[in-house]
Amino acid sequence: MNGRGNQSDNPVPNHGHFAPWVDPSAQPLVRFEGVAKHFAGVTAVDAVSLDIYQGEFFALLGPSGCGKTTLLRMLAGFETPDAGRILLDGEDITGVPPHRRPVNMMFQSYALFPHLTVVGNIAFGLKQDGLPKAEMDARIAEMLALTRLEGLETRKPHQLSGGQRQRVALARALVKHPRVLLLDEPLAALDKKLRGETQFELMRLKQRLGLTFVIVTHDQEEAMTVANRIGVMNKGRLIQVATPSEIYEQPNSRWVADFIGDVNLLEGRVAEISADVTTIATASVGTLRAAASEAKVGEAVAVALRPEKIRISREAPPDGANRAEGEVWEIGYLGDFSIYKVRLADGFVIKAAAANVTRLVERGITIGDRVWLSWAADAGVVLTQ
Amino acid sequence: MSAMPTASRNADRNPGRKSWGQRLVILIPYLWLGAFFLVPFLLVFKISLSEYATAQPPYMPQLDFSEGIAGLRDFFAGLSFSGYARLASDSLYLTSYGRSLGIAVVSTAILLAVGFPIAYGMACAPRRWQGVLFMLIVLPFWTSFLIRVYAWMTILQRDGLLNQALLALGIVDTPPVWISTDFAILIGVVYTYLPFMVLPIYATLERMDDTLLEAAADLGCPRWKAFWLVTVPLALPGVIAGAILCFIPIVGEFVIPDLLGGSGSMMIGQTLWLEFFNNRDWPAASAVAVVLLAILIVPLVFFQHMQARRLERGG
Numbered sequence: 210m211n212g213r214g215n216q217s218d219n220p221v222p223n224h225g226h227f228a229p230w231v232d233p234s235a236q237p238l239v240r241f242e243g244v245a246k247h248f249a250g251v252t253a254v255d256a257v258s259l260d261i262y263q264g265e266f267f268a269l270l271g272p273s274g275c276g277k278t279t280l281l282r283m284l285a286g287f288e289t290p291d292a293g294r295i296l297l298d299g300e301d302i303t304g305v306p307p308h309r310r311p312v313n314m315m316f317q318s319y320a321l322f323p324h325l326t327v328v329g330n331i332a333f334g335l336k337q338d339g340l341p342k343a344e345m346d347a348r349i350a351e352m353l354a355l356t357r358l359e360g361l362e363t364r365k366p367h368q369l370s371g372g373q374r375q376r377v378a379l380a381r382a383l384v385k386h387p388r389v390l391l392l393d394e395p396l397a398a399l400d401k402k403l404r405g406e407t408q409f410e411l412m413r414l415k416q417r418l419g420l421t422f423v424i425v426t427h428d429q430e431e432a433m434t435v436a437n438r439i440g441v442m443n444k445g446r447l448i449q450v451a452t453p454s455e456i457y458e459q460p461n462s463r464w465v466a467d468f469i470g471d472v473n474l475l476e477g478r479v480a481e482i483s484a485d486v487t488t489i490a491t492a493s494v495g496t497l498r499a500a501a502s503e504a505k506v507g508e509a510v511a512v513a514l515r516p517e518k519i520r521i522s523r524e525a526p527p528d529g530a531n532r533a534e535g536e537v538w539e540i541g542y543l544g545d546f547s548i549y550k551v552r553l554a555d556g557f558v559i560k561a562a563a564a565n566v567t568r569l570v571e572r573g574i575t576i577g578d579r580v581w582l583s584w585a586a587d588a589g590v591v592l593t594q
Numbered sequence: 595m596s597a598m599p600t601a602s603r604n605a606d607r608n609p610g611r612k613s614w615g616q617r618l619v620i621l622i623p624y625l626w627l628g629a630f631f632l633v634p635f636l637l638v639f640k641i642s643l644s645e646y647a648t649a650q651p652p653y654m655p656q657l658d659f660s661e662g663i664a665g666l667r668d669f670f671a672g673l674s675f676s677g678y679a680r681l682a683s684d685s686l687y688l689t690s691y692g693r694s695l696g697i698a699v700v701s702t703a704i705l706l707a708v709g710f711p712i713a714y715g716m717a718c719a720p721r722r723w724q725g726v727l728f729m730l731i732v733l734p735f736w737t738s739f740l741i742r743v744y745a746w747m748t749i750l751q752r753d754g755l756l757n758q759a760l761l762a763l764g765i766v767d768t769p770p771v772w773i774s775t776d777f778a779i780l781i782g783v784v785y786t787y788l789p790f791m792v793l794p795i796y797a798t799l800e801r802m803d804d805t806l807l808e809a810a811a812d813l814g815c816p817r818w819k820a821f822w823l824v825t826v827p828l829a830l831p832g833v834i835a836g837a838i839l840c841f842i843p844i845v846g847e848f849v850i851p852d853l854l855g856g857s858g859s860m861m862i863g864q865t866l867w868l869e870f871f872n873n874r875d876w877p878a879a880s881a882v883a884v885v886l887l888a889i890l891i892v893p894l895v896f897f898q899h900m901q902a903r904r905l906e907r908g909g
Binding site for chain 2: 313314334385
């Protein structure tokens with residue numbers, strides 16, 4: 210599969226059934242093997258091993274300086290790993306210079322050639338391949354249509370809007386039909402609304418062309434929206450690689466739980482373990498039950514509890530359920546839902562989210578109210594790390 | 595981003611909207627140009643149209659406003675083109691212009707060939723070295739220009755440093771003649787004007803975004819090719835600025851050819867000097883100056899016009 214335009218009738222399977230990473234016989238398209246990179250003594254990427262599969266939309270997510278961009282740049286060939294290998298289609302490309310790698314990058318700054326027109330920019334890469342004029346023209350026309358740039362052919366980059374420039378950068382990289390398209394914070398310069406639309410456009414393009422995308426982003430919402438799988442990075446290490454829902458619902462560490470979305474972390478010790486329930490003794494909310502885990506009795510753990518999994522009510526929930534009583538401390542009104550910060554007796558603050566299904570005027574709970582928080586036994590995830 | 599050029603274009607369309615403060619600021623360079631370029635030029639232009647008189651200003655005709663229209667008519671009737679006629683009649687002037695332009699073209703080409711690699715090297719050097727390199731380029735200005743040209747005289751003379759070195763190294767047996775040749779003029783010109791070529795090119799290269807070269811590499815372009823396809827086109831404004839900064843003063847250069855060049859043939863600056871100070875023929879000298887200006891300005895205006903056309907077409 211090299212992503213010719215006419216393959217759109219045979220697209221790569223969508224999210225639901227598309228999971229080559231669980232198939233032990235599947236061959237990865239890209240493989241990082243113990244890749245490390247240091248800059249002036251500082252470790253940027255630390256022994257990262259990762260497989261990315263054909264047709265995947267893979268997101269590298271992490272705070273700035275976590276090494277995600279360095280990892281991407283090593284795949285593009287702009288940086289050479291200090292240790293480890295990078296394989297593409299099973300072939301070692303660690304030492305191959307960037308201009309001989311069948312991968313293309315869309316730069317965060319777009320890096321459009323200011324002296325060339327839109328068509329000049331898009332044609333630049335094809336000219337390097339010495340493509341015949343007719344095929345080149347056909348591919349450029351196809352790409353112009355796909356990225357909705359028709360009519361702007363003779364414009365120079367400085368005559369385009371931010372969104373148009375972003376599409377030229379995308380077209381310039383896509384027109385080469387790369388084995389892997391690398392996107393370095395591709396939407397960071399767009400405003401929020403345009404960013405949201407472009408995320409879906411990227412997914413459609415990937416689907417239509419049957420290509421493999423690797424995106425680097427610090428925006429977790431963006432990663433969750435576009436990616437089949439997310440690799441969460443921190444301090445040069447891959448902390449967790451999983452699908453967006455796994456990352457959100459089953460984070461493997463306090464750090465991931467805290468980094469992705471909003472979370473309440475309740476510290477405590479494991480009191481009892483059964484097949485489907487872990488019982489934890491906490492200081493703030495007493496004994497509570499959480500999802501099954503591999504933690505050992507007596508181990509210090511944290512229970513990660515997402516705010517939207519917590520029910521907030523005036524009436525006390527039945528005894529025996531996970532519950533806590535407190536006073537509403539702050540309310541953040543976000544339109545579609547509200548965040549309630551509830552202070553418990555010992556001062557610990559739990560965040561609970563409630564969808565604003567009724568109109569504001571009819572809502573009852575306000576600051577200072579005494580409320581009950583409750584959540585299901587499987588809502589909390591036990592974290593040992 | 596796209597709103598800004600539109601806004602400025604609108605402002606240009608409605609010049610009446612500008613405030614007095616804005617107008618004043620715009621006026622300053624025009625006043626400067628008027629006082630120190632246009633008025634002196636008109637004086638020179640008027641003298642160039644005067645009758646030859648041996649070092650005896652005032653030059654006729656004179657404009658006498660007290661006689662009204664009649665005075666104006668007399669003034670125009672009295673204008674003479676004899677200065678220009680002399681330029682055409684004597685091949686000395688034509689060869690001077692030709693030599694000046696020839697030397698300016700050759701030396702600008704050499705300056706570009708030498709200056710671009712220097713500027714490129716500076717721009718590629720690590721950040722912390724760039725300041726030092728910049729200083730090194732500017733450093734010769736700390737010494738008087740005249741002293742530096744005299745220094746070249748001692749280097750290039752028959753038993754000068756250059757010949758001593760060549761003899762000592764056994765490269766030549768008999769000392770070649772350097773001084774009083776066109777080659778000496780070229781050395782002097784290239785040496786003197788190098789910073790004016792290097793600095794504008796360095797300024798454009800230094801501003802260039804390095805990710806453009808990464809993008810070129812990413813799109814399958816090897817480094818040497820990216821240099822020609824990306825670096826050179828983007829450095830073009832600096833190259834043009836440097837070439838203009840060098841070419842124009844070199845055409846009118848007087849000191850360097852006078853001190854390093856031979857007496858056989860002259861550059862136009864020397865001819866001009868001779869007319870003014872030896873022959874005392876101010877009308878002819880002024881005519882030489884006016885024609886020189888025309889020779890230099892016409893290509894510049896043409897180039898500007900082309901630039902503007904290209905920008906318009908781009909829009």
